[in-house]
Amino acid sequence: MNLIKKIFYPFTLLTLISIISVLLTIYSFYVAATNDHTASIYAAIAIPITLFIIFLYIIDRFLITKISYAKLMFGEVVIAILIFFTLNYQFSTNDVNFFTDKDYILVLFDSNENPLSKFHKKGLFGRELNVYNSNLIHLNSEMASQENLRINAPTEWNMSTGHYSFKNNHGNTIKFIYNTKNKLTPNFIKNPENYIDSLIRLETNK
Numbered sequence: 001m002n003l004i005k006k007i008f009y010p011f012t013l014l015t016l017i018s019i020i021s022v023l024l025t026i027y028s029f030y031v032a033a034t035n036d037h038t039a040s041i042y043a044a045i046a047i048p049i050t051l052f053i054i055f056l057y058i059i060d061r062f063l064i065t066k067i068s069y070a071k072l073m074f075g076e077v078v079i080a081i082l083i084f085f086t087l088n089y090q091f092s093t094n095d096v097n098f099f100t101d102k103d104y105i106l107v108l109f110d111s112n113e114n115p116l117s118k119f120h121k122k123g124l125f126g127r128e129l130n131v132y133n134s135n136l137i138h139l140n141s142e143m144a145s146q147e148n149l150r151i152n153a154p155t156e157w158n159m160s161t162g163h164y165s166f167k168n169n170h171g172n173t174i175k176f177i178y179n180t181k182n183k184l185t186p187n188f189i190k191n192p193e194n195y196i197d198s199l200i201r202l203e204t205n206k
Contacts, residue, residue: 013076014060025050092125097152102135103181109144144175
């Protein structure tokens, strides 16, 4: 009983996080055991995170004997808030969501507009742009190199993705992303450069 009291009392924020982490790890083992082998990734992710949190909790139990409870709680809350905002910023994305009944989508990086002028705020740091009734969008050329840019086709698509570039009528290189609903067409497989080039020119000349 004294050992349990020593482990969990005084109850801190890290105590709560440690308990939740252990429970999630146990659940990840259950998921891995009751599903196919691909589900084992959940346990593989949960275990090192939980071990790290337990390591922090050992430090927490040491510090609770050295500094006041109020100071420790304040420090843990501040650190938790900083981690929360840091992770949200690090994993934030700029999403382009297509809603179209056509069988392909095309993202052309040929615009000089403000990169995020068309986007709306999503979450704390993310942005999103919903494209309705169209399969074509023009984005700022600088966005082609952004790692946090995500192009989201309709959810039912069996999507193939390709990143390409072509020369426009002025000899400038234009980068673009081409996604298809189904498998790539025979014409594309036979001569992808000509197929994409004709498709781009068709769309840009509308």
